[in-house]
Amino acid sequence: MKNSSFLLVLVLSILHLPSQPSSATRTTLRRGDSLSVDNQDDILISKSGVFSAGFFSVGNNAYCFAIWFSHPPCSGQNCTVVWMANRDEPVNGRYSKLSLKTNGNLVLTDASHAVVWATDTASLSGSKTPVHQLQLLDSGNLVLRDREGIVLLWQSFDYPTDVLLPEQNLTRNTPLVSSRSNGNFSSGYYKLYFDNDNVLRLLFNGPLISSVYWPDPSHVSWEVGRTTYNDSRVAVLDSLGNFTSSDDLKFLTSDFGKKTQRMLKVDHDGNVRVYSREKDEKWVVTWQGISDSCAVHGICGPNSVCRYSPSEGRSCSCPPGYAWKNDTDWTQGCAPKFESFCNNNSDSHVDFLRLSHHDFYGYDKGYRPNTTLASCKKKCADLCDCKGFEYKFNEDSGSFDCFPKILLLNGHFALSLLGSIYLKLPKANLSSYQIPTEGFNPLPCAPKAQEVILQRTYLKSHASSTLEILLIFASVLAGVEIVVVFLTWSFLTRTDPNRRGGYAKGYHLAARGFTRFTYAELKKATSNFSKEIGRGSGGIVYKGVLPDHGEVAVKWLNEVNQGEDEFLAEVRTIGDLNHMNLIAMWGYCAEGKHRLLVYEFMDHGSLAENLSSDQLDWTKRYEIAVGSAKGLTYLHEECLEWVLHCDVKPHNILLDSNYQPKVADFGLSKILKREGLKNSSFSRIRGTRGYMAPEWVYNMPITSKVDVYSYGIVLLELVTGRSPSGGLANTEGGDENESKRLTSWVRERKRTEVPTETWIKEIVDPRLTGEYDIRKIEVLVAVALQCVQEDRDARPTMSQVVEMLLRLESEDL
Structure with missing residues (x-):
């Protein structure tokens, strides 16, 4: 004992x-x-x-x-x-x-x-969603x-350094910052980011100055193929080498189509490149943003000139009258070998040396159009902080322009540069200065690499011997723990056959994430597809239980005529969609002709089921309206692909344990690249009668406004409790005129001469028993009637709908 x-x-x-x-x-x-x-x-x-x-x-x-x-x-x-x-x-x-x-x-x-x-994840990992494990994925x-392995509380993809991996989103909040140098991993001076005008840019952010240099700042955005009108600000490189950005920057790598290791990197030299690597081979550049590396700002430091040769690469040199600050580090630039010109009668002791085909970008002290060379020299000589000037012929005006420079930064030599730089130098020894040649200037290597030693000293505790004894004792106890756990597990495995292999197949979503299931596995999980929990035109939904006791919804798709590759491409896109008001997909099955999708299970079923019950009070209904609008906004405007739902209705809005809405069944409806927005085509009519926009019937171009129309009908259904046919909710619509019946019925009662309280009382769902907010119902009805306009251009976008509803909420605070 x-x-x-x-x-x-x-x-x-x-x-x-x-x-x-x-x-x-x-x-x-x-x-x-x-x-x-x-x-x-x-x-x-x-x-x-x-x-x-x-x-x-x-x-x-x-x-x-x-x-x-x-x-x-x-x-x-x-x-x-x-x-x-x-x-x-x-x-x-x-x-x-x-x-x-x-x-x-x-x-x-x-x-x-x-x-x-x-990571600040302690506040996110409450009693309902405690952090279970840290895991490194194959991505x-x-x-x-x-x-449960479902909720993602933190991920390194949201906090990149200088590399973007395939399928990792580059967003307005996740810029890439270069390293300092080839052997220094600390943050450098170059950043790839989305600017406030929604354009993806490269920025030189040096210790003293900063400037954008890509795309070419001498051109406006649309001249270089960019757009400022898409504010989603997201870009992604896929595993095949296709890069797509919301500002219309698109490119394919030179090895596009190969399944190989890839990464997009902002290098320490200020260029952005995509690297690819076959198995056991070296990295090769398969795309780069800037062909002439001298176009990168700050690369040669102040008061220096950059030259680029395709055969020899980039080199830096000091202009006449200047010398390197550090001849082993070009980035520190050059310093003048003469004293400042800031004294009286400066024009009497200075002169100018012409450097043809040179340019120092930016930092002009004013701009003097149609100016003679003598006048330009006089202006720069009188300004003590003027370092020189650019003198260039303007083809549009047919005259020469003068650009005095107060800083000599971003120096560049190229035969394609038509202007000249006139360098301000002391007159006394001007003849001794030589105009630089076009030769290549290699960077000398430092005699020895310098290491920065961290100044950290840790005193050894006097109690170290006691600590070592405790550590040894703890190690012994840990060994006993391992033995006890192993024996316990062995006993449980022998006595409970259900545990055998239960975890070996890896159904822990925390460990596997987006999973490909076999048909046999899903057949077993759903007890041979015995418990149907929903159906629609796209297929039948069954309830299932995975081996880790996680409840799922398994949808068996009907009439999927795609090949497996096309199906997997669309499933992959859907799996990447991530929004709190969209149903989360956990996996799929593509086996033979079987096409099945595995979703999270929603405790309270669909909105259609709940509209006929007494569970939805006014607060829940309003939250469902707002949440559904947010989910559709994400599909239309915020994800990289353009997703049309095409079948928005209460049956496809599911409710979780807190009655929060999640838009479902958006998978495989219509997924387009954003460049296909104006040329969308459909092989057949999609949707449910009673919720379909007129565009479907009259064979008009299909846009996101068809979802807006359907959402408007859902709003009216939330307020009135009536289906589009005019009867009680929880019934499918009849024909294409049924939506008009509901909207006409509401418009007829919402007459200007009728007091607001009167017409609202006539249309509101009697199940609310008078417990509702009159002002919010008035706004919801107004928004709904805008959404169901016959003219699609008169309908708002889903983001405008969200804005109107949230503005109403903010007014209540």
């Missing part, structure tokens, strides 16, 4: 001890676990082994937590890093850890236990998921 008691106390003590880091690689990091910098093998690997995440050496006793390509195998600085958590604040090479705390935060601590970097995305 005493032995049993002792064993019980021992086991309980073990269970309360923190877990020790494993010395072997792992695929997940669970709550309470950590990765240590002291163990070079303590890393996360993705399922297929393509990516690794762990501590990466960036200098002498300096480490960053990073993600890198590990397949093909690499070591040390040969690894291609794609993400860093703490690129600007490395941690010490001993005692530093990355820990997944029990409160849900992912925390990187230095040897002094100071927090260097952390290169490091993710924190909830216990």
